[in-house]
Amino acid sequence: MKTKAFIRRVGFGLKPDEPVPSNPLDWAKDQMTVVPKLIWPGRLYTENEMIDIRIDFQLEEDKIQDTEKNPAKAKLKKRKLNRRTGRKFFEKYELAIRHHQAVHGDQPVFERFWHFWGNHFTIVDKNKLPVFNTGPMQREQLRPLMTGNFSDMVYNMTITWPMIKSLDNFKSAGPNSETNVYRKRKNKRVKGLNENHGRELLELHTISPKAGYTQEDVINTAYIMTGWGFTGWKKGHKGDLKKTGYEHYNHEPGTHKVLGKEYKTSGFSKKTQGKKQLRELVNDLCSSESCRNFIAWKLCRHFICDNPSKEMIKTVTDAWLKSKGSLIDIHKAVLEAAWKYGETEEKFLSPETWLIQIARMTGADWPGDPQIFEYDFKSKLNYKQKKIKWILAELGHLPYRAKQPNGFPDTEAEWLSQEYLVRRIALVNNPTQIGLYKNSLPEIDISKKMVNKNFDDPAELLEVLEKLEIKNEGSNSLIATLCSRKVLKV
């Protein structure tokens, strides 16, 4: 591929003052070996802290609901609670950390992969997960896993707190588990099996329906997963539990067969058998050909084109086999495939990727000085703090708010519609919203600089800009470039 197109295809384009790498493929590959530190200068709330804050919020909210019967007073109390616990603040804060890293960091290709995996392991928009938990989990758990092995990533993401909550596994119990044997004896209603997480582990996270599994396989996967949930419940406990873990008394005992293989319990103690079964199952799923093909296809579709060719996919699956699933090698192979086969392809960028690209390439003040995101947990949020979430919502791409566990789509047919395009054009029509201020460089200069820096063949766009300059229509230059076909599609 040509240098600058490649940098936009797999990264976020070049900042106005960023040097053009002499070997773009190595430049990109080198970014995959070390997890970059987050450059956000403000406080990074830990995942555990956020679960605490969430529990605090929930208990208080329930209390208000139960005790305050005066609607006006209840509303006031809730507002105060919202501010004290940052209910309206944290999602915007996490988005700011994410965008600050992508726009200003120096491993943008790594960040693209981080966004990809965050979407692959989607935490559904429910139960206030995007408010308190999804962002911190992606920072703290997902990021460090990106230089390890794929099966470790799948295993650890499967048992992470938001995932267990998002896909309901904490509600699942085996029909013959100790819990249900006891309940049956006491004539209590049994706790049923929940297939949701088991199905998505197969369908979305590893092997996809192309692997040809059956309903029986789904049920047996769900059996293997029984026991994984929240732990530490004691009498009188209210609200969510803080830790995820394995509770053997919910686990369906015995051997479970998935895709022809028996997952046995012999040799393991009662307290660990379900743990071992899940680990073994994830290892098997991740070393299967269906999994390699599915994940390689999905990566190529994201980084190269909507319909990746066999050669592209094979570049990735070969590296996968050779390295036994090392994500560093898999990621590098994706970049190699993009470099080798990407020249003749085009990729329509998702709204969030496009927004980050135009911010990075123009040197916009986006998402804004980190200092503006400092919050006293008392006041109403101001415009500058709110706008990142509002703008991403406007573009239709709030990354922590996918409605379904398959996450956001990744093709032109899904992302190109009248209304989506209207919103991109209308956003650039008001460039101060994305941190391109009237008092900075004239718009025409920003545009020219961006085009010269980021296009291998800038002539066509420069010609448009020159025409605008002659007609004294420099104010149209940002729309003419940032919404041009060549910026929307790389």
Add this chain to the structure above:
Amino acid sequence: MNISRRVFLSGSASLIVTAPMISNVFGSSLTKKNLVVVMLRGGMDGLTAVPFIGNNILANARPDIGVKKPLKLTSDFALHPQLKTFKKLWDKDKASIFHATSIPYKGRSHFEGQYLMESGGTLPYYDKTGWLGRALETGNRKSLSISLPMPLILRGGRDLDNFMPSSNKLPSDETLKILADDYSKDKVLSNVLNTIRQRPIAMMQNSKNANQDVKKLAKIAGEQLAQSDGPNIAVFDIAGFDTHADQGGNNGEHAKKLRQFDQIISTLETEMSSAFENTMIVSLTEFGRTLDQNGGSGTEHGYGSAILMAGGLLHKSKIISDWPGLEKKNLFEGRDLNSSVDARAVYASILARVLDSDHKQIVKKAFFGADLPDMTNRIFG
């Protein structure tokens, strides 16, 4: 009458500048009929929307999430209490239910199922166009999807637009023209931008309090559908029917979502006034859910569900079903309500009526000539 801002797109992709007042594109002989498809994503539970009350099987299978005091329709079937407008229309012979039906997909995956409910085919991720779009590929018919994406169900159609109110403003048409030149070699981008440029003024204005309140969205769609030169197809998209946990009975997630569906119907009825007489609203989902409740007071992915139909084009309210029964032996794979009719047959017959087309032609275009019986008499008779 809609006033287009500047140009009117004819059946072909070329731009024709016309006077702002446009004559009725449907000619004088035919009344404009409207079809509204409401997609209910996640697997709408037909047994929650339209519970079977002919025996105790359903009630016993769902001790925690059974619908209490449903609105009685017949001796065998009742309606979820949140479907109030639907019940009002039922009482006026303007609402019907097709029960125990599904698209021909038994795989229980949402994403394959949703793909197929929109594509109308039988292979997931295979067809790149949708059944509604293909049915509309000829003729002067316009469609409007009330969603941010252009849903697969409409793709392949000609005069498509989609809409959600937004608070940002588009630049002048002179500015858009710069982009139109830039997009000129890209057919897809050009088409999309051309549609934007000739949207009616009502859809060009930014709205300060833009939100996703379903009633507000239905109001916009209703206004457009009621125009004689407006769209005659509208698509809504409601997600959130995948209730593995906390499905609820009278309240809870399924109830909330059914209420949204009902609000769409009531808003359209009000907003469209007399045009509602020539309108048909139908629901669409990827599959139904298990008979039994599960571990989390929810239900699992199943097979058969129900199609809810409302609007002035119906003449008699009825439950249409070859009811398979809820006894274990009658359930699909011993767990789900079965499907006795391919749901595509229902949609094909509705399409034929709304588009004044031949049933066979519709089946051929929209559903690849699948073997689908004509349901016209059962639905409209």
